[in-house]
Amino acid sequence: MSKTPAGTLYRGREGMWSWVGHRVTGVAIFFFLLVHVLDTALVRVSPEAYNVVINTYKNPIMALLEAGLVAAIVFHAFNGLRVILVDFWKKGPKYQAKLLWGVIGLWVVVMVPFLIRHLTLAFTGGH
Amino acid sequence: MAATTEIQAPRSGRIAPEYNRHGSSRGNFEMFAWLFMRVSGLVLVVLVFGHLFVNLMVGEGVHAIDFGFVAGKWADPFWQVWDLAMLWLAMLHGTNGVRTIINDYAEKDGTRFWLKAVLYAATAVIIVLGTLVIFTFDPCPPNAAADLLPSFCPAP
Ligand code: HEM
Ligand code: HEM
Numbered sequence: 001m002s003k004t005p006a007g008t009l010y011r012g013r014e015g016m017w018s019w020v021g022h023r024v025t026g027v028a029i030f031f032f033l034l035v036h037v038l039d040t041a042l043v044r045v046s047p048e049a050y051n052v053v054i055n056t057y058k059n060p061i062m063a064l065l066e067a068g069l070v071a072a073i074v075f076h077a078f079n080g081l082r083v084i085l086v087d088f089w090k091k092g093p094k095y096q097a098k099l100l101w102g103v104i105g106l107w108v109v110v111m112v113p114f115l116i117r118h119l120t121l122a123f124t125g126g127h
Numbered sequence: 128m129a130a131t132t133e134i135q136a137p138r139s140g141r142i143a144p145e146y147n148r149h150g151s152s153r154g155n156f157e158m159f160a161w162l163f164m165r166v167s168g169l170v171l172v173v174l175v176f177g178h179l180f181v182n183l184m185v186g187e188g189v190h191a192i193d194f195g196f197v198a199g200k201w202a203d204p205f206w207q208v209w210d211l212a213m214l215w216l217a218m219l220h221g222t223n224g225v226r227t228i229i230n231d232y233a234e235k236d237g238t239r240f241w242l243k244a245v246l247y248a249a250t251a252v253i254i255v256l257g258t259l260v261i262f263t264f265d266p267c268p269p270n271a272a273a274d275l276l277p278s279f280c281p282a283p
Contacts, residue, residue: 009132023228030221034249037214037257040197044260046268047194047275054192066189073175080168087165093134114184121188 014097022079025072032069063122067115074110078103160223167220174213198266198277207261214257222250 010016042050082099086092092099183189200206225246233239267280 009134026221026224027228029217030225033217033221034253037253037260041256041260043194043197043264047271050194050197051275058189063189066183070179070183073179077168077172077175081172084165084168117184118188121183121190 014100018079018082018100018103022076022083025076028072029069029076058122060123063119066122067118070114070118071107071111074114075103075107078106164220164223167216171213171216171220174209174216177209178213194275195277198264201261201264202266202277202279211258211261214261215254218250218254218257222246 039050039053042053079100082096082103085099086096182192201210226243229239229242229246233242266277268276273280
């Protein structure tokens with residue numbers, strides 16, 4: 001018999017998927033941050049070194065990666081607030097699944113204007 | 128019936144001694160770590176969203192970022208403190224999060240030990256480096272081409 005029970009309260013439902021998403025985005029942001037501090041440190045090498053590296057970032061592929069990074073951090077931030085509500089607000093556990101829909105709704109509300117602005121800047125403006 | 132299952136509140140706050148996994152010797156570290164994740168998370172929402180807004184949304188967005196842009200920001204102690212707080216909080220929050228994940232998935236004692244050793248070493252290097260960069264930053268380095276420098280640098 002399979003060791004994994006079907007149809008539990010947690011497995012495969014909102015609680016589990018939000019946790020998976022929180023974990024994956026958290027790790028991704030962490031590795032980004034390690035690289036990000038290293039590239040920012042180039043300002044101590046020379047203005048040329050910093051500008052050369054930053055300029056290689058200013059292309060459409062990087063613009064999409066930046067959009068992905070922002071999508072990840074916005075989800076992680078809003079879902080983190082949801083986790084805090086579940087832990088500290090009396091009704092949090094009861095509404096945890098509804099709160100996840102709130103997180104997704106807010107995520108869309110923030111991401112749509114962000115993407116319009118960011119992608120317009122990245123694909124039209126500039127040098 | 129599955130859809131209407133009620134989850135009962137735990138009936139007792141007391142933990143029977145046989146289920147208490149560690150003596151008092153470990154102190155409250157895990158509780159502080161848990162609380163730190165929540166408090167730092169709240170502060171990071173403001174710091175990171177502010178960082179992204181100023182660097183990606185205002186003016187020309189990413190196109191504006193170059194040495195002069197960074198020099199202009201760090202000429203203001205406000206942004207120095209902002210970035211310093213963001214560096215420390217995000218690194219400690221992220222490190223503690225990754226520590227939890229290592230504890231979850233690395234089952235062998237040796238593997239867990241070495242993964243965490245690498246994690247803490249990387250964290251220490253990044254925090255020290257990032258802090259030094261903010262405080263030893265020179266907006267007008269000698270021998271640099273003037274057109275790369277912020278406008279407030281004295282003419283060579
Ligand atoms: C694509 C998105 C991002 C861009 C374009 C960007 C750009 C920059 C720039 C230009 C700086 C130089 C100083 C300043 O402007 O304040 C900087 C520093 C910094 N950024 Fe970002 N950033 C991004 C995302 C993030 C994220 C998501 C985090 C946090 C998780 C972060 C954390 C930091 C930190 C801690 C510093 C200071 C580094 C140091 O102490 O040397 N950044 N970033
Ligand atoms: C923007 C604001 C942020 C908020 C509100 C936030 C909130 C949280 C909270 C409440 C937790 C604990 C989850 C739990 O105990 O189940 C957590 C975990 C975590 N966070 Fe954040 N966080 C933020 C930013 C960041 C950043 C910048 C990083 C990376 C440098 C990061 C990486 C992680 C990681 C790796 C975990 C562990 C995930 C796990 O154990 O599954 N977070 N976050």
